[in-house]
Amino acid sequence: MIGCDCHVCHSPDPRDNRLRSSIYVETPECSFVVDTGTDFRTQALRENIRNVDAVVFTHSHTDHVMGFDDLRRFGAARGYMPVYASAETMRDLERVYEFAFKALNPFPGYLKPEPHIIEGPFALGQTTLTPLPVPHGDSKVNGYLFTRDGRKLLAYLSDCSGVPDEITKLIVDVDTLVIDALREKPHPTHLSVGEALEVAARIRSSQTFFTHVCHELPQSAEAALPLNTHIAYDGLKLDF
Amino acid sequence: MIGCDCHVCHSPDPRDNRLRSSIYVETPECSFVVDTGTDFRTQALRENIRNVDAVVFTHSHTDHVMGFDDLRRFGAARGYMPVYASAETMRDLERVYEFAFKALNPFPGYLKPEPHIIEGPFALGQTTLTPLPVPHGDSKVNGYLFTRDGRKLLAYLSDCSGVPDEITKLIVDVDTLVIDALREKPHPTHLSVGEALEVAARIRSSQTFFTHVCHELPQSAEAALPLNTHIAYDGLKLDF
Numbered sequence: 001m002i003g004c005d006c007h008v009c010h011s012p013d014p015r016d017n018r019l020r021s022s023i024y025v026e027t028p029e030c031s032f033v034v035d036t037g038t039d040f041r042t043q044a045l046r047e048n049i050r051n052v053d054a055v056v057f058t059h060s061h062t063d064h065v066m067g068f069d070d071l072r073r074f075g076a077a078r079g080y081m082p083v084y085a086s087a088e089t090m091r092d093l094e095r096v097y098e099f100a101f102k103a104l105n106p107f108p109g110y111l112k113p114e115p116h117i118i119e120g121p122f123a124l125g126q127t128t129l130t131p132l133p134v135p136h137g138d139s140k141v142n143g144y145l146f147t148r149d150g151r152k153l154l155a156y157l158s159d160c161s162g163v164p165d166e167i168t169k170l171i172v173d174v175d176t177l178v179i180d181a182l183r184e185k186p187h188p189t190h191l192s193v194g195e196a197l198e199v200a201a202r203i204r205s206s207q208t209f210f211t212h213v214c215h216e217l218p219q220s221a222e223a224a225l226p227l228n229t230h231i232a233y234d235g236l237k238l239d240f
Numbered sequence: 241m242i243g244c245d246c247h248v249c250h251s252p253d254p255r256d257n258r259l260r261s262s263i264y265v266e267t268p269e270c271s272f273v274v275d276t277g278t279d280f281r282t283q284a285l286r287e288n289i290r291n292v293d294a295v296v297f298t299h300s301h302t303d304h305v306m307g308f309d310d311l312r313r314f315g316a317a318r319g320y321m322p323v324y325a326s327a328e329t330m331r332d333l334e335r336v337y338e339f340a341f342k343a344l345n346p347f348p349g350y351l352k353p354e355p356h357i358i359e360g361p362f363a364l365g366q367t368t369l370t371p372l373p374v375p376h377g378d379s380k381v382n383g384y385l386f387t388r389d390g391r392k393l394l395a396y397l398s399d400c401s402g403v404p405d406e407i408t409k410l411i412v413d414v415d416t417l418v419i420d421a422l423r424e425k426p427h428p429t430h431l432s433v434g435e436a437l438e439v440a441a442r443i444r445s446s447q448t449f450f451t452h453v454c455h456e457l458p459q460s461a462e463a464a465l466p467l468n469t470h471i472a473y474d475g476l477k478l479d480f
Contacts, residue, residue, distance in 0.1 A: 039282070
């Protein structure tokens with residue numbers, strides 16, 4: 001954190017050096033990102049990402065959308081970039097990135113979004129994404145369940161302060177759960193470690209990764225977590 | 241640049257590794273930034289910046305404003321963050337960062353901007369900033385002249401496609417000119433190296449630094465530039 005002298009912000013463990021949360025998904029058919037936070041360019045350079053066929057948004061908070069314009073590098077060949085978001089999030093994206101959505105810039109190579117409002121499960125290649133609307137304080141955020149060939153591979157819940165029973169039912173027994181766990185201490189808009197563990201137990205995921213972790217939770221805290229429960233870190237790669 | 245295999249993008253010279261353009265100004269009375277681009281958090285962490293008393297904007301393109309929310313770390317103590325911008329840029333900031341300007345978020349520690357519309361020279365501590373409106377393609381961008389004790393210390397023109405005579409007159413004989421020089425080849429919204437050199441010759445600056453440089457202009461190109469003309473790099477520090 002800017003201007004912070006705590007031991008996590010000055011940790012020698014590179015995994016304690018964290019950028020904004022997002023995921024990049026590669027499938028045999030296509031590749032896509034979930035969220036383009038402020039660090040998107042830095043992350044794309046670090047991982048040498050060469051292809052983004054679509055972007056899916058969880059919500060419109062700054063740490064999830066402010067790198068959107070850097071998608072221009074990936075939309076240029078096709079001429080447009082498919083954007084998947086809830087109606088509310090799309091409205092915010094259209095307001096913030098007015099120049100892109102209104103195609104105000106005539107220069108070639110600029111980002112031209114192709115909006116897709118999410119109203120239920122949708123497919124990107126042969127992956128089905130099921131939106132998982134969850135509370136994030138007073139707002140609503142889309143998590144996503146990723147299914148292929150009928151297998152529940154991944155549930156991604158980056159920002160939530162709770163997981164309602166109807167969402168738990170959709171993702172019960174998922175292979176991998178990636179879930180918000182900001183810190184040990186409760187927070188009004190994010191799950192704490194204890195709350196995230198309680199959700200994971202209900203979901204009975206085979207493995208669980210904490211994301212959106214703040215500097216109050218060092219990577220070393222993983223040692224005290226249950227078996228198959230981990231703290232995710234920047235650059236972590238998972239195979240399915 | 242994302243997904244680029246050119247020799248500058250893979251240069252062993254760390255100065256060829258460039259984030260978005262901005263400057264941080266420290267004076268005996270106060271400290272401020274000009275622009276908070278998408279990389280602002282990364283830059284603030286790298287330079288261990290502990291104090292930002294105000295932010296001044298040149299214009300509202302994404303590479304100059306998308307790190308704005310990360311100023312929250314600096315406004316918390318005072319309770320608000322003074323924001324200086326032209327009326328047009330402020331309108332864009334208010335649209336993009338609606339939640340901050342409308343104080344929609346009640347949590348402590350969130351960014352609370354205090355807008356100051358720039359209509360002429362203004363003071364930050366004992367530094368006078370004179371706006372220098374210059375064309376940037378079809379739009380208008382504010383450069384700034386920084387004066388202390390009547391001395392013209394610095395003219396900062398980060399984004400311009402030309403420098404009109406009336407602006408040249410304001411900054412002639414400035415100590416240090418920092419000026420847009422995207423690359424050798426002409427560009428519709430940025431000065432080329434040749435155009436920037438021609439402007440610098442008219443201004444008769446004691447020293448000149450090129451900024452907003454793209455991957456078509458390596459740091460090594462500095463060797464071919466006139467005496468006292470340099471290519472700026474990330475982390476460059478100048479004393480006045």
